[in-house]
Amino acid sequence: MRNVTLETLYIHPIVQKYVGRSGMAHAVSVAEKAFEIARESGVNPDLATKAGLLHDIGHYEWYQDGEWDYQLYKENDIHAIKGAARAHKLLVRCGEDLQNAKAIALAVLLHTDSYLPEGELQLTPLQKVVALADEADEEPGGNHHYRQIDHDTALRRIQILDKKINKYIASLRFEQTS
């Protein structure tokens, strides 16, 4: 059972504010890509899509004299750390299962290694799905953060995704009982 839907998260003011800041079009399309990749790799699409939608919720605005300072951002960014904490708080507040909230927060934390010291990171299948989905939607120069989407289109795509996830989970349950 899903305690929290993507729609519940999408319409939440915290998501509108912070995910909107880093690009709602990117977030929605990463959630969609995460669904497909999760399904192909046997990962729970409910968790993968939530992490996909929320993965950039920790972004700051790195402005210097009214202009986005890419260098400043690259050197100081910790959006995955901030995002993991923010996503976790939001999910728990919305009533998400605590194990799920932890798994989603960890996938947000590890969706990029740009802020981590060099080294081998062993990602779980869920964490890999979210990192791959993000990568698949990235555009040169961070342009994916600026792609626009209107509220109704985003909401419609989120609702379609919720339906697909429900259907997928129901089909699994059917397999188990038959």
Ligand SMILES: [Fe+2]
């Ligand atoms: Fe991203």
